[in-house]
Amino acid sequence: MLSTDEAFAVLDRIRALGTPVVVLSGGEPLMRDDLCAIARYGTGLGLRMVMGTSGYFLDRPTAARLREAGIRAAAISLDSADPAVHDSFRGVSGAWERAVCAIKNCNEAGIGVQINMTAVRPAAGDIESVVALGKSLGVQDYQVFFPIPTGRAGGTGPEHACEYEDVIRQVLLRYRDGDVNLRPTCAPQFRRIATDLGIEKPGWGRGCIAGISYCRIYANGDVTPCPYLPVSAGNVRDVPFDRIWNESPVFAALRDPARLTGKCGRCTYKTVCGGCRARAYRGREAFSSRWCDGLEQPAAIAGELCAEDPWCPYEPGDRRMNDHTTTDSLDLLILDALQQDIPLVARPWEAIAARLGIPEPLFIGRLRHLYAEGIIRGISPIIESRALGLAAGTLVALPVPEDRIREVADIVSRYPEVSHNFRRDHQYSLWFTLSGENEAAVEKVLSEILERTGFSRDKVLDLATVKKIKIDVRFPLVPCTKEVS
Ligand code: SF4
Numbered sequence: 001m002l003s004t005d006e007a008f009a010v011l012d013r014i015r016a017l018g019t020p021v022v023v024l025s026g027g028e029p030l031m032r033d034d035l036c037a038i039a040r041y042g043t044g045l046g047l048r049m050v051m052g053t054s055g056y057f058l059d060r061p062t063a064a065r066l067r068e069a070g071i072r073a074a075a076i077s078l079d080s081a082d083p084a085v086h087d088s089f090r091g092v093s094g095a096w097e098r099a100v101c102a103i104k105n106c107n108e109a110g111i112g113v114q115i116n117m118t119a120v121r122p123a124a125g126d127i128e129s130v131v132a133l134g135k136s137l138g139v140q141d142y143q144v145f146f147p148i149p150t151g152r153a154g155g156t157g158p159e160h161a162c163e164y165e166d167v168i169r170q171v172l173l174r175y176r177d178g179d180v181n182l183r184p185t186c187a188p189q190f191r192r193i194a195t196d197l198g199i200e201k202p203g204w205g206r207g208c209i210a211g212i213s214y215c216r217i218y219a220n221g222d223v224t225p226c227p228y229l230p231v232s233a234g235n236v237r238d239v240p241f242d243r244i245w246n247e248s249p250v251f252a253a254l255r256d257p258a259r260l261t262g263k264c265g266r267c268t269y270k271t272v273c274g275g276c277r278a279r280a281y282r283g284r285e286a287f288s289s290r291w292c293d294g295l296e297q298p299a300a301i302a303g304e305l306c307a308e309d310p311w312c313p314y315e316p317g318d319r320r321m322n323d324h325t326t327t328d329s330l331d332l333l334i335l336d337a338l339q340q341d342i343p344l345v346a347r348p349w350e351a352i353a354a355r356l357g358i359p360e361p362l363f364i365g366r367l368r369h370l371y372a373e374g375i376i377r378g379i380s381p382i383i384e385s386r387a388l389g390l391a392a393g394t395l396v397a398l399p400v401p402e403d404r405i406r407e408v409a410d411i412v413s414r415y416p417e418v419s420h421n422f423r424r425d426h427q428y429s430l431w432f433t434l435s436g437e438n439e440a441a442v443e444k445v446l447s448e449i450l451e452r453t454g455f456s457r458d459k460v461l462d463l464a465t466v467k468k469i470k471i472d473v474r475f476p477l478v479p480c481t482k483e484v485s
């Protein structure tokens with residue numbers, strides 16, 4: 001582990017590069033006795049010193065000491081609003097309680113707080129409940145980590161990536177204009193999703209910042225592009241940090257989008273997303289059990305840094321990702337919205353898009369796609385017939401032989417008084433509804449239809465409407481539409 005003096009020397013070399021933010025993190029940085037000394041030294045150099053912590057050891061006196069040492073902000077891990085879920089994920093009973101206390105202690109000491117949440121499962125509701133809890137504690141900044149569902153995280157394949165992308169989309173829409181800053185992390189594809197949604201936030205930066213505007217110094221002095229990419233770009237015990245940062249071939253590779261290969265290389269989003277270099281380096285299968293906690297010992301490069309991100313379901317050049325994402329959550333939101341009502345205004349799509357919080361061109365693009373896919377066959381008004389003076393109605397069933405179905409159906413469908421006409425797999429094979437001003441008008445049309453099709457009254461079911469109990473049918477596709485919009 002780097003000694004205190006070695007840590008000071010590293011801070012000197014960081015300062016030679018400018019005044020970047022220095023995050024004292026871990027593992028758990030509060031396990032180091034010299035944390036305040038390091039913070040104080042960095043602050044004295046003019047660096048912005050912050051920390052990342054579980055909050056487990058961050059009691060009131062510690063918060064006060066950290067503030068006095070110059071710690072400006074702390075990212076505290078809170079993975080769920082449910083203490084049992086957080087404790088179980090962290091593997092420590094009482095961890096949730098301590099994390100919440102740490103947030104309060106930081107607030108009290110004047111240390112800014114960011115909540116770091118690991119999205120343990122793909123559920124927007126989990127994220128919303130953590131944000132709601134955080135807001136009640138005065139927290140405005142959130143980083144939501146989307147771990148790859150492999151290795152220790154225990155998932156199985158690309159359908160999980162699509163689920164996470166869906167959650168990212170919902171969360172981006174939910175917090176696009178809100179009073180909190182939320183950035184998905186370890187999921188650089190969020191920049192592609194946000195771009196598609198027309199969402200842009202100034203502080204986001206590139207999706208994957210590993211080696212570009214960010215790196216990690218491991219406890220032994222190895223510098224790696226990020227904690228999840230344990231490839232050593234050099235060791236600060238051998239080479240000054242600023243030289244590693246400026247001259248390492250590892251960083252040079254990561255900073256050049258032109259070196260990306262596979263679909264990331266072909267992708268128009270590569271400059272804003274870039275794909276997770278850690279996932280690309282590991283490939284689809286080989287995940288170490290230590291990968292997820294970022295504590296794997298760095299080693300020399302032994303893989304392809306610029307390969308495609310195997311976890312990304314996007315195929316460059318094809319807006320639809322693949323078969324199982326024919327509809328995504330935004331499509332479902334749009335289908336829900338269309339079922340609710342179409343406003344009688346000059347620009348109904350603009351009005352619905354505004355209600356959903358998305359740009360009108362995006363809404364229209366999605367509508368076209370849903371139509372092309374056959375998911376929307378048409379958009380028609382539902383008319384309240386009684387209000388238009390059509391007070392009577394009946395449901396008619398005809399026992400049409402197979403070889404006459406087309407002919408009889410054509411005759412029936414020509415009548416404007418017929419609103420629905422269905423073939424059914426039954427002795428009564430054609431069913432249609434008929435409306436008119438009154439019973440006499442309905443009877444007149446029905447008689448004419450029967451005469452033209454050659455059916456006698458005693459062969460027909462004529463089921464006049466006695467009372468309308470339900471005429472409005474909707475299929476809710478996204479239960480939380482209101483929250484998301
Ligand atoms: S390599 Fe992956 S985990 Fe690391 S910064 Fe990039 S996106 Fe995040």
Ligand code: SF4
Nearest residue numbers: 264267270273275312
């Ligand atoms: S293909 Fe690569 S660059 Fe394009 S969105 Fe996917 S991960 Fe990002």
